[in-house]
Amino acid sequence: MTTATALLEAAHLSKTYALPGGGAHTAAGDVSFTVPEGGALGIVGESGSGKTTVARMLVGLARPDRGRITVAGREREPRPPRGKKARLTRAREIQMVFQDPYVSLDPRLTATQCLRTALRLHGKEESTATDLLDRVGLGKREADARPRDLSGGQRQRLAIARALAVDPKILVLDEAVAALDVSIQAQILQLLAEIRRETGVALVFVSHDLAVVQHVTDEVLVMRTGKVIEQGATRRVLTAPTDPYTRKLLASVPTADGWDPAAAAAV
Numbered sequence: 001m002t003t004a005t006a007l008l009e010a011a012h013l014s015k016t017y018a019l020p021g022g023g024a025h026t027a028a029g030d031v032s033f034t035v036p037e038g039g040a041l042g043i044v045g046e047s048g049s050g051k052t053t054v055a056r057m058l059v060g061l062a063r064p065d066r067g068r069i070t071v072a073g074r075e076r077e078p079r080p081p082r083g084k085k086a087r088l089t090r091a092r093e094i095q096m097v098f099q100d101p102y103v104s105l106d107p108r109l110t111a112t113q114c115l116r117t118a119l120r121l122h123g124k125e126e127s128t129a130t131d132l133l134d135r136v137g138l139g140k141r142e143a144d145a146r147p148r149d150l151s152g153g154q155r156q157r158l159a160i161a162r163a164l165a166v167d168p169k170i171l172v173l174d175e176a177v178a179a180l181d182v183s184i185q186a187q188i189l190q191l192l193a194e195i196r197r198e199t200g201v202a203l204v205f206v207s208h209d210l211a212v213v214q215h216v217t218d219e220v221l222v223m224r225t226g227k228v229i230e231q232g233a234t235r236r237v238l239t240a241p242t243d244p245y246t247r248k249l250l251a252s253v254p255t256a257d258g259w260d261p262a263a264a265a266a267v
């Protein structure tokens with residue numbers, strides 16, 4: 001999965017948590033991958049496999065015990081730097097969208113105010129808020145609505161627009177469609193594919209759902225108990241997995257959309 005033009009490189013990331021009763025739990029062990037400019041990587045695995053831990057290390061919400069992260073050849077410090085300018089520069093490298101935008105959106109701000117605030121913070125033209133809303137498919141009514149007056153799908157569109165306001169190189173999405181109905185999931189996935197095409201932003205898409213990952217990623221990395229057990233082109237991994245655990249994961253996907261889990265399990 002190594003390419004000459006890696007935009008994002010994670011090398012040997014490890015994170016071990018101390019357990020309350022003594023002992024330790026390795027949430028992520030020796031995780032390595034690269035994402036090229038404009039690429040899209042899926043990180044999949046069951047609950048507790050370490051996906052969120054990896055995502056949190058990428059954005060600086062968790063500090064790796066070992067390993068390093070580089071963006072466009074520049075190493076990211078494990079902790080956010082001191083100083084506003086350095087923090088904003090770092091924020092423009094990687095933005096994150098969470099499963100539940102309710103908790104990450106300010107309940108007091110309308111959608112337009114939310115975007116204007118992000119744009120202002122980053123010294124960008126505030127009037128582009130309207131273009132951003134348009135880009136994520138939010139109209140005039142939603143522009144003046146606060147998060148509680150938006151649907152789950154609309155809130156997630158707003159969270160994506162706010163992340164894009166910063167004009168990031170990389171968008172990390174952690175279970176970003178997991179809480180949405182299947183039809184709304186499809187719309188958001190479509191939106192992400194369009195945004196990627198139009199802006200060239202690279203995606204790291206964390207999901208327990210293999211059916212979802214196939215729509216938005218070129219490469220996929222399968223995690224189990226903190227370890228990467230398989231990685232490669234998404235189509236190859238979903239149609240001809242080499243690891244028995246990946247086969248099991250595929251077999252548990254309830255709808256066979258574009259591949260046959262039974263056939264995959266038999267490989």
Ligand SMILES: Nc1ncnc2c1ncn2[C@@H]1O[C@H](COP(=O)(O)OP(=O)(O)OP(=O)(O)O)[C@@H](O)[C@H]1O
Pocket residue numbers: 017018025026027045046047048049050051052053054208
């Ligand atoms: N702060 C923490 N302290 C102790 N253990 C943790 C902490 N964060 C995560 N873990 C443990 O590390 C493992 C990996 O967790 P992580 O959230 O990364 O998994 P995940 O694959 O994202 O799961 P899910 O899809 O359920 O969020 C789990 O066993 C979890 O209990």
